[in-house]
Amino acid sequence: IPQAPPGFKSGFIGIIGRPNVGKSTLMNELVGQKIAITSPVAQTTRNRLRGILTTPEAQLIFVDTPGIHKPHHQLGEVLVQNAKIAIESVDVVLFVVDGAVACGAGDRFIADLLSRTKTPVILGLNKIDQQPADSQFLDDSYAQMAKSHEWEIVKFSAKTSAGLPQLQQLLIEHLEIGPLYYPPDLVTDQPERFIMGELIREQIILLTREEVPHSVAIAIDQVEESPNITRVLATINVERDSQKGILIGKGGSMLKSIGSEAREQIQKLIAGKVYLELFVKVQPKWRQSRVSLAELGYRV
Ligand code: GDP
Ligand code: K
Numbered sequence: 001i002p003q004a005p006p007g008f009k010s011g012f013i014g015i016i017g018r019p020n021v022g023k024s025t026l027m028n029e030l031v032g033q034k035i036a037i038t039s040p041v042a043q044t045t046r047n048r049l050r051g052i053l054t055t056p057e058a059q060l061i062f063v064d065t066p067g068i069h070k071p072h073h074q075l076g077e078v079l080v081q082n083a084k085i086a087i088e089s090v091d092v093v094l095f096v097v098d099g100a101v102a103c104g105a106g107d108r109f110i111a112d113l114l115s116r117t118k119t120p121v122i123l124g125l126n127k128i129d130q131q132p133a134d135s136q137f138l139d140d141s142y143a144q145m146a147k148s149h150e151w152e153i154v155k156f157s158a159k160t161s162a163g164l165p166q167l168q169q170l171l172i173e174h175l176e177i178g179p180l181y182y183p184p185d186l187v188t189d190q191p192e193r194f195i196m197g198e199l200i201r202e203q204i205i206l207l208t209r210e211e212v213p214h215s216v217a218i219a220i221d222q223v224e225e226s227p228n229i230t231r232v233l234a235t236i237n238v239e240r241d242s243q244k245g246i247l248i249g250k251g252g253s254m255l256k257s258i259g260s261e262a263r264e265q266i267q268k269l270i271a272g273k274v275y276l277e278l279f280v281k282v283q284p285k286w287r288q289s290r291v292s293l294a295e296l297g298y299r300v
């Protein structure tokens with residue numbers, strides 16, 4: 001890693017917020033590459049994932065987190081625990097809310113968590129492209145929350161990029177002089193294999209029924225590069241036979257769709273041709289088992 005020039009700033013920014021407010025979309029937009037998968041489904045993001053943006057004056061390391069919500073099972077608790085760790089271990093918290101809907105109980109639950117930390121908080125109103133014509137009442141509901149906690153507030157759209165340069169500038173202002181933590185051209189701390197697994201999971205979320213996505217875990221078994229094509233073998237682990245059935249689909253049609261969409265995404269990721277082979281395996285109750293969670297790469 002090269003030495004940072006004099007006056008260079010760097011630091012870690014935790015992206016916190018309810019599910020579906022656009023945290024992952026925002027991180028992808030800021031770093032300029034799809035590293036975190038996004039979808040209209042809550043709990044798309046499971047692991048903590050770092051996105052890295054290096055400018056001539058600063059290195060911003062974003063920590064994407066799963067949305068914070070009331071946990072219902074062990075995986076849920078692990079997710080909330082990870083978000084809490086993220087809050088304490090970053091230099092700045094970017095608390096993202098959905099500016100197209102009024103401030104609600106979910107936002108206040110998080111605001112309460114954040115009020116107990118010394119980490120500086122910036123309140124980010126996302127989805128301003130979706131705000132209705134008369135949006136003053138929406139802005140007011142968040143402005144009140146920001147004021148009572150003395151948080152700075154900034155408005156943007158992760159989808160259209162409106163307001164993102166201003167957000168970036170504000171974040172840099174909050175960082176201290178620091179080193180380059182990562183090489184300037186790196187956009188994520190995760191290995192390519194992990195992102196590949198995520199891109200497969202994204203297609204499962206987008207293409208299958210809601211009960212399947214929460215119980216899948218992807219293992220990339222093999223990545224074999226040759227001059228013309230990269231061969232990727234992956235296993236989709238599910239809990240039940242019925243889920244295996246849904247994933248495979250009639251005559252294998254669902255698995256075929258997942259495979260061809262995921263292949264497109266992985267080709268973009270590695271900028272090359274990909275051959276993708278998917279297997280589906282039933283591994284009962286992995287969600288309840290901390291051992292299996294750890295084996296599958298989740299922080300427990
Ligand atoms: P997360 O759960 O907070 O990580 O949210 P995602 O990044 O997965 O986004 C949830 C949904 O909101 C997806 O369908 C995104 O396309 C959508 N979304 C994210 N940011 C914006 C935005 O600025 N404007 C609009 N209209 N939609 C957005
Ligand atoms: K989501």
Ligand code: MG
Nearest residue numbers: 023024044045
């Ligand atoms: Mg996300």
